[in-house]
Amino acid sequence: MTLPMTVPDPALPRRVQIYEVGPRDGLQNEAGIVPTAVKREFIERLVAAGLRTVEATSFVHPAWVPQLADAEELVAQLPLSGPASLPVLVPNERGLDRALAAGVRHVAVFASATETFARKNLNSTLDSQFAMFEPVVVRAREAGLDVRAYVSMCFGDPWEGSVPVDQVVTTGKRLLDMGATQLSIGDTIGVGTPGHVATICDAFAGVGVGVGSGELAMHFHDTYGQALSNALAAIQNGIVCLDASAGGLGGCPYAESSTGNLATEDLVWMLTGLGIEHGVDLQSLVDTSVWMAGVLGKEPASAVVRALRT
Template identity: 70%
Template sequence: MSLPSVHRDPALPERVTIYEVGARDGLQNESGVIPLDTKLAFVERLTAAGLPVVEATSFVHPRWVPQLADAADLVARLDLHGPVPYPVLVPNERGLDRALESGVTHVAVFASATETFAAKNLNSTYESQFAMFEPVVRRALDAGVKVRAYLSMCFGDPWEGEVAVDRVVTAGRRLLDMGAYELSLGDTIGVGTAHHVEVLLDAFAEAGVGLDQIALHFHDTYGQALANTYAALRRGVTTFDASAGGLGGCPYAKSATGNLATEDLVWMLDGLGVAHGVDLSALAQTSAWMAEQLGRPSPSAVVRALTAG
């Protein structure tokens, strides 16, 4: 298998954590129902490839995301107390109830930096979403469950346009202050550019938020995901969300195309000499296999290059 030449930049972090979202964010928008056994095999193959965190599913109401209606059945077949965490997304207290009944140890909540997306994605207002999440976070923490917070529309909104940096920082701080251990900043429609990333990270730092509390979640709509990742690396961010094979999008924002492909991220990190612990060959084969299950080529350039022929 081809590998990039390694040229270590001492200004970059020595190691990063890849937070794999392919099994949840990557599959949630698929129109054809994917069998439970296929989803389970996908999660297990991602784990075997060395991903340190694999987000497994979402306990959202099946009416809103039918693809993930089997969340409890999937979680029941995972080792929730092994070395690899399998977080699940919970949209509200009802979702948390189902997740806790399933014995999960990590959950995530999904908030919006904008009014319109809060209405479309959460059936909420910007302000009332925080009141909705507060008991979710508190009850999860009381149960000994770790909570991560996603914040969407951090770089732009298809209905509202540019999103003010200070608004993103304010919303993010509120989620962290609730007790989330990590805040994932989402470029939901992929409009961010490298210096915008730097400006936003600097604003969080000025607001007293350590970069060890920040993750980044890029979409590659305009081909900027790797450039934006590199900018964040240079600022010292060490956690990045990615989706195997570049699967995914947001069912409530039609301009949100695929996530940053995990393989593309790994290839870049390998060339930079930044450790991550992922077996690129095994991961690429997993994504090629999943593409076959979905009946279309993988969106990832690295997957296509490594599995050609």
């Protein structure tokens, strides 16, 4: 197959972890319910392609996200002790209870960097959301689980506009201080640009967060076509974990202006060209995204998938 010419940059990290969010973030917005067996095969194919972190689902109330109502059924069919980590999102203590009962070892919580989104998405306030998350994080850590904390609306909010960088850092630092093992900083509506990425990385480094250790990850959406350039800026500023979604699937059900995630294939193509290790077989991943696009009856959002599909 066609691959880019590799031109390494010694200033960049040698390896980047891809945190695949397609089965959860990628599918949660789909109007048609995807059968559990298809979701399972999607996850299995992603793992077979070399992805070692694949977010499987969310233990959210079915009324909020009907697409993920089969979380228990799906997780029961997955190899939780297999070659890949299969984290799940838990919105609250009830979600954590379900995750623990299902035997998962990696969970994530979903916080907001803005007041308005906290109210709309969490039925909370910017400050009171931490009281909701703290028992989830503490209990999960006491049970020996890794806990990722997503922070949404970090680059802009459709209701509030620009989001102060210090507000993003304060939110993220509070989640780390309560025990979260990793932060994923989200450009939920895709308005970020490379300079903005660099500023946020610098601000977190300034308060002692391990930007180059994997403690800080980035999650980009491609609403304005900036996801890949923002991913490169993140890598140039030391980030070694990036969220991505196979085929560019995804969006946010609570933000109407949000479109698909950074496509995993586009990220893999760039990393390959930079000589950065990622462990993913690109053709296998492309074939998986073509298959899933066929299941969903839509064109893949990934430029690399469109270029390489057979």
